[in-house]
């Protein structure tokens with residue numbers, strides 16, 4: 001094992017980041033972030049080519065190409081702290097666009113198991129983002145990533161919802177589920193109901209951290225989650241919709257790369273409705289779309 005020169009900058013002598021075990025040039029700018037290490041090979045199974053780059057603790061990294069676009073998938077493990085480590089180290093090796101591909105619990109009756117939720121922003125019930133910046137700082141998705149996820153979901157014809165997500169560091173008590181021996185402090189007992197009343201769509205555990213850190217550092221974050229639980233109907237179906245979330249996230253990367261090229265070509269910083277309609281019409285002319 002190679003040595004480390006510093007405790008404050010834990011990079012080994014070959015330039016590899018301590019947790020992810022990757023170095024500059026190993027990963028492209030577009031990175032898909034499932035929580036579950038087991039979901040990384042599933043994501044890569046839709047790519048043209050892929051290879052396992054590294055596995056260390058909860059962090060499994062694959063790199064490859066999806067429809068000609070260089071892409072990586074890195075598992076974050078569950079929750080904000082492990083996710084923040086992944087973002088920190090990925091930014092250091094050159095990534096700047098992060099798409100969470102997760103699972104979630106819906107807070108509204110009409111959101112069915114297997115549907116997808118694409119997050120516009122996230123309520124910061126995580127702890128780690130508060131270490132980085134005061135709670136008033138918004139956890140918002142990147143406009144580019146958000147639109148690419150919506151475009152991909154439309155293209156693939158899957159059921160999806162767009163809105164505000166709540167990200168918690170706690171799966172049980174913090175999401176209003178009874179803890180061991182039914183422990184449930186009053187403050188959290190109806191949190192899922194109160195959030196639904198203010199039009200929050202879903203609970204998950206990582207989006208707020210990704211959005212906050214991506215914004216602080218000038219990167220881009222987005223999230224698409226498969227609904228495996230409904231807290232109103234009290235249904236639970238692990239795995240529902242996961243393959244659709246994976247397909248939408250992969251396709252969003254391809255779309256983003258097209259938009260990034262278009263922005264560079266037109267020397268513009270922001271996507272607008274007219275830029276997007278030009279992109280759409282060009283695609284039709286080239287026979288990519290009906």
Ligand code: URA
Pocket residue numbers: 103104105106171175203204205228229
């Ligand atoms: N993930 C969560 O954080 N909550 C749920 O209810 C389901 C998945």
